Amino acid sequence: xxxxxxxxxxxxxxxxxxxxxxxxxxxxxxxxxxxxxxxxxxxxxxxxxxxxxxxxxxxxxxxxxxxxxxxxxxxxxxxxxxxxxxxxxxxxxxxxxxxxx
Numbered sequence: 001x002x003x004x005x006x007x008x009x010x011x012x013x014x015x016x017x018x019x020x021x022x023x024x025x026x027x028x029x030x031x032x033x034x035x036x037x038x039x040x041x042x043x044x045x046x047x048x049x050x051x052x053x054x055x056x057x058x059x060x061x062x063x064x065x066x067x068x069x070x071x072x073x074x075x076x077x078x079x080x081x082x083x084x085x086x087x088x089x090x091x092x093x094x095x096x097x098x099x100x101x
Contacts, residue, residue, distance in 0.1 A: 003040045004028055047080040065089050
């Protein structure tokens with residue numbers, strides 16, 4: 001699913017990050033810019049946006065994927081993942097990289 005970006009109509013705010021700053025924010029998942037997944041997950045994932053931003057996880061082909069095998073989660077991130085029953089598929093490239101070590 002494609003992200004649906006927030007667009008203001010007739011915005012009167014002088015310093016609007018969306019209208020004047022060009023910030024892309026998805027109205028469905030709530031994430032912005034570098035915190036956006038490849039495809040929209042159709043759930044609000046603001047709680048794990050930092051993991052997305054630093055490249056540890058992504059949502060693509062209708063599933064969550066992990067780009068790292070060892071991810072340290074804070075309590076909020078772990079709770080979010082459990083509540084949304086998110087299962088990760090480890091990317092093959094990461095597995096291949098580890099075998100070479």
